[in-house]
Amino acid sequence: MVTHRHEIVIVGAGIAGLAAALEAAMAGRDVAVVSKVFPTRSHSVAAQGGTAAALGNMEPDRWEWHFYDTVKGSDFLGDQNAQALFCQEAIDTAYFLEHIGVPFSRTEDGRILQRYFGGHYSDFGQGPPVRRACLAADRIGHVMLHTLFGQCLRYKVHFYSEFLVTRLLMHEDGCAGVLAWELVKGEFHLFQAKLTLLATGGYARLFQVSTNAAINTGDGMGMVLEAGLPLEDMEFVQFHPTGLYPWGFLISEGVRGEGGHLLNADGERFMQRYAPAKMELAPRDVVSRAIQSEINAGRGIDGKPYVYLDITHLSEEVIKEKLPQIREMAIKFAGIDPKKAPIPVAPSAHYSMGGIPVNVDCEVLADGKKEVVPGLFAAGECACVSIHGANRLGTNSTMECAVFGRRAGKRMAKLAEKTRFLPLPEVQVKMGQEEIKALFERGPKVKVGEVREKLQESMTQNCGILRGKSQLKRQLDILQDLKSAYKNIGLKGLPVAYNLALQEALELKHMLNLAEAIVRGALARTESRGAHYRTDFPKRDDKNWLKHTLVFMQEEQYRLDYKPAVITSFQPEERRF
Amino acid sequence: MKRRFFIQRFSQEKGSYWQEYVIDCDPTWVVLDALEAIHKQDPSLAYRRSCRHGICGACAININGKNRLACETRVANLPEKIRIKPLPGFPVIRDLVVDLNLLYQHIETVKPYLITQTPPPEKERFQSPEDRKKLDGLYECILCGACTSACPTFWANRNFLGPTALLKACLFFMDSRDEAKTDRKAILNSHPGLWQCHSIFNCTEACPKGLNPLRAIVMLRKKILRGK
Ligand SMILES: Cc1cc2nc3c(=O)[nH]c(=O)nc-3n(C[C@H](O)[C@H](O)[C@H](O)COP(=O)(O)OP(=O)(O)OC[C@H]3O[C@@H](n4cnc5c(N)ncnc54)[C@H](O)[C@@H]3O)c2cc1C
Ligand code: SF4
Numbered sequence: 167m168v169t170h171r172h173e174i175v176i177v178g179a180g181i182a183g184l185a186a187a188l189e190a191a192m193a194g195r196d197v198a199v200v201s202k203v204f205p206t207r208s209h210s211v212a213a214q215g216g217t218a219a220a221l222g223n224m225e226p227d228r229w230e231w232h233f234y235d236t237v238k239g240s241d242f243l244g245d246q247n248a249q250a251l252f253c254q255e256a257i258d259t260a261y262f263l264e265h266i267g268v269p270f271s272r273t274e275d276g277r278i279l280q281r282y283f284g285g286h287y288s289d290f291g292q293g294p295p296v297r298r299a300c301l302a303a304d305r306i307g308h309v310m311l312h313t314l315f316g317q318c319l320r321y322k323v324h325f326y327s328e329f330l331v332t333r334l335l336m337h338e339d340g341c342a343g344v345l346a347w348e349l350v351k352g353e354f355h356l357f358q359a360k361l362t363l364l365a366t367g368g369y370a371r372l373f374q375v376s377t378n379a380a381i382n383t384g385d386g387m388g389m390v391l392e393a394g395l396p397l398e399d400m401e402f403v404q405f406h407p408t409g410l411y412p413w414g415f416l417i418s419e420g421v422r423g424e425g426g427h428l429l430n431a432d433g434e435r436f437m438q439r440y441a442p443a444k445m446e447l448a449p450r451d452v453v454s455r456a457i458q459s460e461i462n463a464g465r466g467i468d469g470k471p472y473v474y475l476d477i478t479h480l481s482e483e484v485i486k487e488k489l490p491q492i493r494e495m496a497i498k499f500a501g502i503d504p505k506k507a508p509i510p511v512a513p514s515a516h517y518s519m520g521g522i523p524v525n526v527d528c529e530v531l532a533d534g535k536k537e538v539v540p541g542l543f544a545a546g547e548c549a550c551v552s553i554h555g556a557n558r559l560g561t562n563s564t565m566e567c568a569v570f571g572r573r574a575g576k577r578m579a580k581l582a583e584k585t586r587f588l589p590l591p592e593v594q595v596k597m598g599q600e601e602i603k604a605l606f607e608r609g610p611k612v613k614v615g616e617v618r619e620k621l622q623e624s625m626t627q628n629c630g631i632l633r634g635k636s637q638l639k640r641q642l643d644i645l646q647d648l649k650s651a652y653k654n655i656g657l658k659g660l661p662v663a664y665n666l667a668l669q670e671a672l673e674l675k676h677m678l679n680l681a682e683a684i685v686r687g688a689l690a691r692t693e694s695r696g697a698h699y700r701t702d703f704p705k706r707d708d709k710n711w712l713k714h715t716l717v718f719m720q721e722e723q724y725r726l727d728y729k730p731a732v733i734t735s736f737q738p739e740e741r742r743f
Numbered sequence: 744m745k746r747r748f749f750i751q752r753f754s755q756e757k758g759s760y761w762q763e764y765v766i767d768c769d770p771t772w773v774v775l776d777a778l779e780a781i782h783k784q785d786p787s788l789a790y791r792r793s794c795r796h797g798i799c800g801a802c803a804i805n806i807n808g809k810n811r812l813a814c815e816t817r818v819a820n821l822p823e824k825i826r827i828k829p830l831p832g833f834p835v836i837r838d839l840v841v842d843l844n845l846l847y848q849h850i851e852t853v854k855p856y857l858i859t860q861t862p863p864p865e866k867e868r869f870q871s872p873e874d875r876k877k878l879d880g881l882y883e884c885i886l887c888g889a890c891t892s893a894c895p896t897f898w899a900n901r902n903f904l905g906p907t908a909l910l911k912a913c914l915f916f917m918d919s920r921d922e923a924k925t926d927r928k929a930i931l932n933s934h935p936g937l938w939q940c941h942s943i944f945n946c947t948e949a950c951p952k953g954l955n956p957l958r959a960i961v962m963l964r965k966k967i968l969r970g971k
């Protein structure tokens with residue numbers, strides 16, 4: 167087996183992973199990035215709208231206002247110490263991104279152009295909306311990722327692309343590195359590191375309809391769970407109200423902003439029954455719930471799980487000038503000219519608020535609270551700092567990746583000198599090898615695709631936008647069945663080189679484990695907050711639930727624990743719309 | 744909607760061969776959906792994909808003789824017989840997966856990053872909207888490799904930088920903030936690329952993002968000849 171040794175090993179080449187790699191490499195450290203896809207194929211590349219920083223380039227803005235909006239957006243579950251720090255450092259990070267070359271769109275006087283985005287206001291939510299989203303047309307993720315990747319090449323970061331990391335290697339004194347399966351040739355590689363960072367992204371592919379890349383299966387979180395470490399707030403999954411049906415691709419809020427109507431099978435503008443004042447422009451979670459309720463009541467189009475987003479009443483010019491991307495997407499994928507026919511849409515799993523509990527230096531917490539796991543870090547969508555609490559504000563995620571990726575990189579660079587390599591735990595390496603060997607030795611009684619589809623369908627049905635006790639309990643039973651079925655997945659007879667089925671099988675294991683973590687957290691949380699909506703407990707309950715869920719897995723048994731949300735500046739208040 | 748897919752397969756064990764799959768496609772499907780359906784019944788099929796909507800560049804393949812993104816090509820717009828091959832011009836790893844390392848090396852050669860000497864200001868560097876506009880048509884590249892794969896000059900000479908890398912080179916050459924133009928010029932003059940391109944135009948026809956690498960090459964030539 168090939169062994170690689172680097173001071174710092176980063177798993178994941180999205181915005182978070184590359185921001186960390188760049189900082190550490192600029193500080194002169196020996197950095198490797200291991201990713202299951204070539205860096206620029208990471209899901210970060212898909213981010214469209216913008217990245218948040220209170221630069222005030224368009225009108226006055228202050229980080230404190232951004233802070234307030236982030237707290238309120240999180241439905242008060244975010245940790246305010248981290249949120250404040252995030253909003254302050256976002257400003258400097260936006261400039262840093264410009265300095266390293268991000269081709270931001272520009273104002274007339276040559277500064278970074280910023281646009282409006284839902285939930286961002288001036289004057290502690292009292293004033294008018296403020297333009298806070300730094301943009302590069304509608305390609306913010308693409309420009310951030312490509313720029314970071316280029317600079318990482320410049321600073322000689324070592325890239326290992328198409329290496330699937332399958333296991334954390336935990337020594338009793340901390341993380342010693344990771345085990346990976348090189349996809350192209352089909353062989354094991356060991357990575358020994360002084361410091362390991364997980365930047366593996368989110369898990370929104372656990373659901374049937376998703377805006378996410380096919381590779382967003384939550385592997386990093388799955389590995390953490392397997393290592394006996396906790397995950398935080400997993401029940402909070404953001405659903406975007408309008409994903410293009412049946413693929414789930416993001417149709418931006420802009421379409422409703424321009425005057426798009428949501429229609430059910432009866433041609434009714436049903437939002438009038440759910441949010442008569444704001445109609446289609448109500449917050450994301452409200453619109454998602456309304457659409458889901460219509461579908462559940464059998465008013466989806468042709469009895470299928472989608473409704474219409476209608477812009478046929480808008481003029482051809484408005485559609486072409488203001489919504490070109492959406493028009494192109496509707497034509498290209500759905501074969502629909504949105505001037506002539508309504509666009510089929512359904513809520514689409516979009517973002518994972520939960521993840522690996524870390525402190526503000528991105529150090530992973532063994533108990534989820536205070537105790538640090540030496541040598542192990544996490545940043546980006548796979549981590550839970552927690553900036554987003556129960557609900558993420560648009561454009562805060564790419565910036566979270568950049569801010570905390572950088573923090574992780576700097577922290578690791580500082581620690582690298584005085585940290586030693588730990589011996590690789592042989593038993594765990596063996597177990598990792600056995601797992602893949604066993605898959606290749608078993609005949610294919612059950613197919614990966616079948617189990618995955620059932621998982622995605624059932625999660626959407628029972629643990630999606632609207633959740634109730636009996637549904638969630640049913641889902642736990644379904645998950646047990648699926649986990650048994652998983653044990654019968656086999657890949658006998660398939661070539662080892664570039665074996666997509668093997669990758670999918672390993673991802674599926676994590677998906678199943680994460681699904682149970684989500685359902686258990688959702689079942690226990692007898693309130694509705696942000697993206698988590700319990701039909702049997704429709705109100706927020708600050709008295710009992712202003713706290714983070716921590717979930718542990720040991721020998722396939724799950725255990726829950728809790729810790730209070732950090733409140734420093736803003737007390738919880740009623741959410742109105 | 745029945746479609747017949749003829750897929751060029753390859754593995755070390757079996758070598759290269761064509762395999763036919765008859766798939767009942769939904770009218771809404773793109774070729775990637777069909778590949779997923781095939782993969783479900785035949786898990787041995789290998790291909791690349793990530794974003795599923797034309798922004799990550801992972802899924803470029805050759806469909807009925809043209810380099811295209813599997814995730815953006817609607818099955819309904821294709822004839823009943825669909826021939827799928829890996830991107831030409833690159834070594835095949837397995838089935839539709841090719842080795843793009845050469846493409847990546849050429850990109851790295853042109854230093855695909857902004858280089859500056861003057862220390863940055865406290866806030867952003869200024870760039871006028873006009874200067875920023877010069878990057879349009881260059882910065883959107885998704886590194887899918889479709890253009891380089893279609894380039895006969897690259898087929899003939901593996902050291903030829905190729906349209907993907909040259910488009911990247913042009914991006915930084917055009918960026919008003921970049922301060923390494925001399926260095927960039929030297930690189931372009933010392934590697935086969937800029938002056939070896941025969942203007943065959945295949946690259947521009949192949950680009951699924953509507954970019955024009957040939958225009959970028961011509962722009963670079965003019966800039967360098969004018970000594971700017
Ligand atoms: C359509 C869409 C639009 C969006 N628009 C915006 C926006 O406008 N603004 C905003 O702020 N946010 C937006 N977001 C959210 C934002 O893009 C993501 O949250 C963010 O980019 C996540 O970045 P990341 O670095 O954490 O992970 P990712 O970019 O997902 O990268 C994960 C990395 O981990 C690697 N990896 C995973 N598992 C393994 C493994 N087992 N072994 C090896 N490598 C592994 C992958 O290869 C990849 O390199 C959008 C999201 C979507 C879906
Ligand atoms: S220029 Fe076009 S075809 Fe060539 S790599 Fe970029 S996106 Fe692909």
Ligand code: FES
Binds near residue numbers: 792794801802814
């Ligand atoms: S899967 Fe990303 S471009 Fe096709």
